[in-house]
Amino acid sequence: MYDIAIIGTGPAGLEAAITAKVRNKDVIVFGSKESSIKVSKAHTILNYLGLPEVAGADMSRAFLDHAASMGVEITEEQITAIYAMGDNFALQGAENMYEAKTVILATGVVAAKPYPNEEKLLGSGVSYCATCDAALYKGKTAVIIGSSPKEEEEADFMTEYAAKVYYIPLYKDEVHTNDKVEVLHEKPLEILGDMKVEKLKTDQREIETDGVFVLREAVAPGQLVPGLETDGPHVKVNLDMSTSIPGCFAAGDIAGLPYQYIKAAGQGNVAALSAVNYITQLEHKQ
Numbered sequence: 217m218y219d220i221a222i223i224g225t226g227p228a229g230l231e232a233a234i235t236a237k238v239r240n241k242d243v244i245v246f247g248s249k250e251s252s253i254k255v256s257k258a259h260t261i262l263n264y265l266g267l268p269e270v271a272g273a274d275m276s277r278a279f280l281d282h283a284a285s286m287g288v289e290i291t292e293e294q295i296t297a298i299y300a301m302g303d304n305f306a307l308q309g310a311e312n313m314y315e316a317k318t319v320i321l322a323t324g325v326v327a328a329k330p331y332p333n334e335e336k337l338l339g340s341g342v343s344y345c346a347t348c349d350a351a352l353y354k355g356k357t358a359v360i361i362g363s364s365p366k367e368e369e370e371a372d373f374m375t376e377y378a379a380k381v382y383y384i385p386l387y388k389d390e391v392h393t394n395d396k397v398e399v400l401h402e403k404p405l406e407i408l409g410d411m412k413v414e415k416l417k418t419d420q421r422e423i424e425t426d427g428v429f430v431l432r433e434a435v436a437p438g439q440l441v442p443g444l445e446t447d448g449p450h451v452k453v454n455l456d457m458s459t460s461i462p463g464c465f466a467a468g469d470i471a472g473l474p475y476q477y478i479k480a481a482g483q484g485n486v487a488a489l490s491a492v493n494y495i496t497q498l499e500h501k502q
Contacts, residue, residue, distance in 0.1 A: 217315045218244045220491050221307055223295055223440075224322030226252035227477045228468025230283045231484030232320045232491075237286045239492045244314065246307075249290045251276045252324065255477065257339030259352060264478050272339060275477070298441045300461050303498060317498065318491040321437065321459075321466040322484060325449050325475070332406040334430060341413025341427045345475050346370035349427070353378040356426040359416050361404050365389050367431040371397045374429075382423060437470055447472070457487035458494075465491055 220236050222229050225247030236243045250256060258272025267275060283290075297308040298319055307314040334342055343349045346360060350373055357380040360371045364387055371383040375396040383397045384404055391399050402418035407428050409415065415422045438446045445452045445460035450472040457465045465487040468480035 217304065217317065218242050219316065219495055220244075220318050220320060220488070221305065221314060221316035222246070222320045222322060223298075224252075224324060224468065224470075225249075225290055226255060226322060226324055226468060226480060227279060228324075228470075228480040228484035228487070229320070229322035230279050230288070231481040232322060232467060232488040233288045233484075234283055234286045235485050235488035236492065237288060239488070241492060241495070243288070244316065245288060245290050246293060246295050246309075247290055249280075249292060251280050253335075253338065254324065254344060255279070259339055259349065261348070261477060262351060263476070295440075298464075300441075300443065300464065303463075305463065317495050318463045318465065319441075320457075320484070320487045320491060321441070321451060321464065321470055322468045322480075322487075323437065323440070324469040325432075331404060331430070333409065334407055334428075337407055337409055337413050337428075340411060341409060341425075342407060343427060343429050344431065346374050346429045346431065347474065348476065349429075350374050350377045353427055355379050357424065358382070358427045358429060359384065359423060359425045360429040361431060362386060363432045365392075368393045370429070370431060382425070384418070437466075455486075456490040457483055458490060463491075463494055 219241040220243045222232050222245045233245050256273050256276035261270050293309040295307050295309055299306045305316050305319045354377045356378055358374050358378045359382045361384045372394050374381045381397050382400055384400050385391050402420045406417040413428055415424050416428050437451050438444045451459055451466040451470050453466050453471045457467050459466050467483035467487040469475045
């Protein structure tokens with residue numbers, strides 16, 4: 217029986233893990249020993265306090281080194297379901313079952329099926345956050361693929377930097393963007409390029425571009441934790457990162473916008489402290 221089970225090894229999950237270790241809790245962390253691909257593949261992060269203009273690969277290594285120095289070990293077995301069992305949780309892995317008094321969800325948002333070359337070119341012209349990477353496209357061309365109307369704000373923001381912005385809506389609603397955005401009602405098929413993004417192939421043509429921003433809705437996290445209250449692709453959380461299920465906390469991208477590394481790390485810290493407090497309350501009841 218672990219004190220805290222943490223699902224995810226991005227900035228939210230690893231921060232939660234080191235905070236729990238500081239508080240002397242028995243922790244198990246599930247995820248990738250390479251941290252998060254969204255971090256490691258990021259070209260340059262400009263707004264992480266104390267780490268100006270840090271490359272994603274360097275940030276990822278710093279996260280992992282810090283966690284390792286605190287004795288955090290990462291289990292790469294995938295967790296397929298989590299069940300609330302009263303005062304504890306049962307976690308179903310691909311090979312084993314685990315038990316924990318509390319759970320912290322830090323899985324990020326799950327993307328839909330990637331376009332051809334999307335994963336290959338992630339960090340080399342492919343991005344999942346226009347707000348994060350817009351400054352890297354000053355004077356360049358960018359294509360934004362939006363899965364819902366809320367992504368139109370990202371397209372507008374991109375025009376403050378890029379010389380040319382194309383927006384491809386994957387929905388039927390009327391598009392409301394500023395006059396600098398060229399809206400294309402086309403179907404994206406493939407991202408083209410060898411070492412970096414060069415073009416986006418659609419069902420009508422090939423668009424020359426320096427970057428492609430793929431902004432998708434996520435699969436509902438309620439599938440992972442039955443009974444969990446969600447809001448679209450995100451888990452509903454309170455300020456202490458608690459969810460609708462007592463003892464279950466969430467942090468990072470899964471907890472909602474904005475998708476920012478520093479926000480994720482901060483929420484991971486809060487979630488861990490809240491989980492520690494929850495365990496203390498359980499012990500007092502017993």
